[in-house]
Amino acid sequence: MRIVIVGGGTSGWMTAAAFCKTFPDWDITMINGGDAIGVGESTTPHINQYLRYMGITDDVFLPAARATFKSSSRFDGFVQEGEVFHYPNGQSVLQKIKFQEWMLAKAFHPEKLPPFSEVFMPFVAVAETGRLPLNKDILDPYDLAKDRSFHINGAAFSKFLRETFCKNLKVVDSTVKSVATKGRNIEHVVVTGGPYKLGGQKIFGDLFIDCSGQQAVCGGALSKWKPYGSIVTDSALVVKTDYTNRETEMVPYTNAKAMTAGWQWTIPTYDFLSRGYVFSSKFQSEEDARKEFGYDDARLIKFENGRHERAWTGNCVSIGLSFGFIEPLESTSLFNTHHGILALMDLLQEAPLPGQFQRDRFNHNLCEHMDGWLEFVEAHYYYSRRRDTPFWNHVTDGVEYDVSGTHEVIQYIMNGNEPVTHGGTPVLHILAGSGYTTVNKRLTEYFQYPELVTRRKVDEWAYRHQCVLQYAETCPPMSVFLESNFDYT
Numbered sequence: 001m002r003i004v005i006v007g008g009g010t011s012g013w014m015t016a017a018a019f020c021k022t023f024p025d026w027d028i029t030m031i032n033g034g035d036a037i038g039v040g041e042s043t044t045p046h047i048n049q050y051l052r053y054m055g056i057t058d059d060v061f062l063p064a065a066r067a068t069f070k071s072s073s074r075f076d077g078f079v080q081e082g083e084v085f086h087y088p089n090g091q092s093v094l095q096k097i098k099f100q101e102w103m104l105a106k107a108f109h110p111e112k113l114p115p116f117s118e119v120f121m122p123f124v125a126v127a128e129t130g131r132l133p134l135n136k137d138i139l140d141p142y143d144l145a146k147d148r149s150f151h152i153n154g155a156a157f158s159k160f161l162r163e164t165f166c167k168n169l170k171v172v173d174s175t176v177k178s179v180a181t182k183g184r185n186i187e188h189v190v191v192t193g194g195p196y197k198l199g200g201q202k203i204f205g206d207l208f209i210d211c212s213g214q215q216a217v218c219g220g221a222l223s224k225w226k227p228y229g230s231i232v233t234d235s236a237l238v239v240k241t242d243y244t245n246r247e248t249e250m251v252p253y254t255n256a257k258a259m260t261a262g263w264q265w266t267i268p269t270y271d272f273l274s275r276g277y278v279f280s281s282k283f284q285s286e287e288d289a290r291k292e293f294g295y296d297d298a299r300l301i302k303f304e305n306g307r308h309e310r311a312w313t314g315n316c317v318s319i320g321l322s323f324g325f326i327e328p329l330e331s332t333s334l335f336n337t338h339h340g341i342l343a344l345m346d347l348l349q350e351a352p353l354p355g356q357f358q359r360d361r362f363n364h365n366l367c368e369h370m371d372g373w374l375e376f377v378e379a380h381y382y383y384s385r386r387r388d389t390p391f392w393n394h395v396t397d398g399v400e401y402d403v404s405g406t407h408e409v410i411q412y413i414m415n416g417n418e419p420v421t422h423g424g425t426p427v428l429h430i431l432a433g434s435g436y437t438t439v440n441k442r443l444t445e446y447f448q449y450p451e452l453v454t455r456r457k458v459d460e461w462a463y464r465h466q467c468v469l470q471y472a473e474t475c476p477p478m479s480v481f482l483e484s485n486f487d488y489t
Contacts, residue, residue, distance in 0.1 A: 040274025
């Protein structure tokens with residue numbers, strides 16, 4: 001089986017490593033169009049699926065990717081200026097308290113009520129203090145081995161994958177000049193000149209994997225583009241900065257701060273801080289964005305929000321940005337990348353020669369996955385109560401969101417006063433963080449529903465929350481913990 005991977009960024013090397021590990025006897029070639037950007041990337045807890053599949057443990061991964069732990073995403077000013085909430089990167093939810101109980105408490109006893117995420121995943125309260133939450137009974141069922149994701153240097157991670165898994169990979173340091181198709185299949189690609197005088201060389205393959213980013217040089221012409229019109233950010237200014245105080249700045253969360261026409265990220269990798277301002281060019285010029293961001297040397301990146309109708313057409317599979325992109329909020333890009341890689345590995349191990357049934361399964365999987373996370377990203381704007389700039393007024397009041405899927409479920413629960421169950425939908429953290437409750441106090445009082453939460457129970461939650469905050473004072477800064485437990489030399 002001849003595999004040709006087009007593109008050498010983070011998605012390209014993650015794909016190449018998975019192929020080399022899973023199918024060591026196959027003929028695998030990468031057309032490496034350039035190095036990864038390497039400004040620092042944030043991940044979701046689902047990155048653990050890829051790492052486990054590849055057999056990469058924390059003690060190896062953290063130093064290799066120059067990574068730090070990420071407990072949550074912290075949103076500053078998304079609801080109203082000065083208000084903060086977290087979306088936890090945990091897998092273990094405190095089950096003895098029900099989501100509906102917090103909602104009732106919010107409606108009837110809001111005075112001492114701790115934040116939603118900090119009740120059900122108490123480790124978030126530690127993260128908010130800037131300290132790294134460690135395993136402790138008071139945080140149960142928290143486990144640092146799974147209830148986290150990472151901040152990584154994408155270039156360092158790519159280098160590690162190349163050196164560790166890709167020793168038998170054929171690498172062509174060039175770019176694709178043209179693509180020759182026969183029917184709905186790609187017959188070969190032609191590469192431009194490179195250090196080995198490969199100009200005009202034809203590279204044939206049985207299966208082509210497009211990891212070329214939003215250029216989508218192989219798969220872009222094979223499937224129609226479906227824009228995500230509800231997401232209006234289309235530009236990002238990115239820069240790396242040095243730490244001035246590692247103990248206080250290397251926090252266990254990605255910080256997302258609302259700005260005039262979008263939001264700013266701060267991602268603490270081991271070696272540097274990655275900063276970016278994601279904004280809408282419809283509501284702010286590049287010049288004004290640079291002034292607000294405050295970094296003259298920041299690089300501008302333009303992007304499109306949307307996806308192709310198919311990720312797999314004929315013998316071409318699009319992975320990562322070449323298939324689609326939702327703006328950087330909530331770190332869905334790498335999630336979509338390794339989700340596609342692992343789904344592809346599953347199918348190819350089942351039947352190496354792909355047929356229509358395999359392609360349809362894969363396309364349904366990736367389209368449903370990305371459209372589902374689109375709703376999640378939308379929720380940060382849809383549920384916001386900001387109206388103070390033209391951008392925030394537009395995303396909270398001017399966009400006609402498609403009220404179906406997750407949004408329809410939320411509307412049904414809130415209008416019907418239905419109980420909210422654990423695991424029902426991740427956007428509940430965004431809903432509660434935005435100041436809403438699914439409980440209709442008037443209806444609850446009118447029908448005299450028996451499940452009212454007592455003030456005593458709220459006091460118990462508040463007491464535990466204070467105990468967690470006291471424990472946080474004993475937790476180490478993340479920089480100290482990493483330096484003491486992992487070899488970053």
